[in-house]
Amino acid sequence: MLGNLRKGEKGKIIDLSQVNRLVKRRLLDLGITEGSEVSVKNIMPFGGPLMLESSGQCIGIRKREALRIEVERI
Amino acid sequence: MEIALLGNPNTGKTSLFNHLTGSYEYVGNWSGVTVEKKVGQFKNKKDLLIDLPGIYTVSPLSKDEAVVSHFFLHDHADRLLNILDASQLKRNLHLTIQILEYGKPVVIGLNMMDVAKNRGIEVDVNKLSAYMGVPVVPIIARSGEGCDELAQTITSQQYSYSEKNLIYYGREIEEAVLKLENLLPHSITLSCRWLSLQFLEGNQSIKSYLLNFIEVDVLNNLVLELEEKLKDERNAKSIDQYIYNKRSEFIHKVLVGSIVNSNDQKVTFTDKVDRMVTNQFLGIPIFLLLL
Numbered sequence: 014m015l016g017n018l019r020k021g022e023k024g025k026i027i028d029l030s031q032v033n034r035l036v037k038r039r040l041l042d043l044g045i046t047e048g049s050e051v052s053v054k055n056i057m058p059f060g061g062p063l064m065l066e067s068s069g070q071c072i073g074i075r076k077r078e079a080l081r082i083e084v085e086r087i
Numbered sequence: 088m089e090i091a092l093l094g095n096p097n098t099g100k101t102s103l104f105n106h107l108t109g110s111y112e113y114v115g116n117w118s119g120v121t122v123e124k125k126v127g128q129f130k131n132k133k134d135l136l137i138d139l140p141g142i143y144t145v146s147p148l149s150k151d152e153a154v155v156s157h158f159f160l161h162d163h164a165d166r167l168l169n170i171l172d173a174s175q176l177k178r179n180l181h182l183t184i185q186i187l188e189y190g191k192p193v194v195i196g197l198n199m200m201d202v203a204k205n206r207g208i209e210v211d212v213n214k215l216s217a218y219m220g221v222p223v224v225p226i227i228a229r230s231g232e233g234c235d236e237l238a239q240t241i242t243s244q245q246y247s248y249s250e251k252n253l254i255y256y257g258r259e260i261e262e263a264v265l266k267l268e269n270l271l272p273h274s275i276t277l278s279c280r281w282l283s284l285q286f287l288e289g290n291q292s293i294k295s296y297l298l299n300f301i302e303v304d305v306l307n308n309l310v311l312e313l314e315e316k317l318k319d320e321r322n323a324k325s326i327d328q329y330i331y332n333k334r335s336e337f338i339h340k341v342l343v344g345s346i347v348n349s350n351d352q353k354v355t356f357t358d359k360v361d362r363m364v365t366n367q368f369l370g371i372p373i374f375l376l377l378l
């Protein structure tokens with residue numbers, strides 16, 4: 014799961030089906046979908062949000078949502 | 088003449104708006120600064136410019152985004168000015184395609200050429216213009232460079248655009264679009280193809296508009312039928328994802344043809360600052376210090 018990656022690690026998204034519909038749509042609009050590569054740039058403490066980087070843009074995402082995104086470490 | 092300003096969030100629409108109209112609207116370097124439409128007058132004192140909130144796609148997820156769908160459906164604009172972030176074309180062009188499908192004359196303002204260049208991306212403006220079939224003017228909205236030329240391009244009288252469809256979405260989608268087009272009355276002045284595609288993509292504002300003309304069961308059945316077909320024959324997950332993929336294919340082709348990518352990954356200044364101020368230990372002290 015994306016939420017389990019550590020800072021600096023990279024992953025390829027394999028499954029988004031567990032993600033909330035609106036979040037999925039917004040991620041799609043930002044160009045993040047199954048097959049995209051993301052890297053974790055920063056993780057806030059106490060279960061806070063994490064900052065992701067994908068194709069030159071940074072986005073913040075809740076830990077809860079990140080734990081529903083299945084990734085493959087690369 | 089009324090000209091609407093459209094683009095992704097944080098691409099410099101309001102900066103450009105201020106340059107073109109000489110007004111002083113509030114500009115901020117984050118998304119969602121503009122949440123309602125604003126109207127200003129061009130420096131030529133004839134044409135009006137309408138500043139709209141930034142959107143990633145026409146389908147609204149929030150209220151400020153619904154402003155844009157409502158504008159497309161109910162307001163009158165003679166021309167559309169689409170502003171793009173040259174360093175994020177892959178994402179930005181999804182909106183451009185939807186704007187072109189709307190069927191009104193479009194001019195593209197290619198912003199942040201300087202930022203793109205720093206990231207090792209060089210865009211061939213003429214080639215991009217040829218692919219999209221509309222004029223493209225490079226600008227730097229922050230400093231105002233190229234804005235006069237852009238104003239001239241969009242307000243000039245002699246302006247033609249092609250009627251041909253930019254993207255062929257495959258037999259299943261095109262059939263559904265045709266079916267919808269036939270159900271719509273001829274009195275509609277909006278592009279029926281645009282309405283149909285937006286509806287199929289799941290745009291709720293468009294759906295409620297179409298309900299004025301078509302029964303709810305007919306619409307729902309059409310979507311269900313198409314979804315089944317795409318799942319069986321194209322192995323697609325959903326209609327919106329399938330349409331998105333078709334657009335991505337087209338964008339990929341455009342970018343391969345119009346971008347010279349030197350591709351050296353420089354660490355940008357923003358990255359360095361970000362690393363400092365979002366550091367888990369230093370972040371809050373720096374924040375308090377600035378306060």
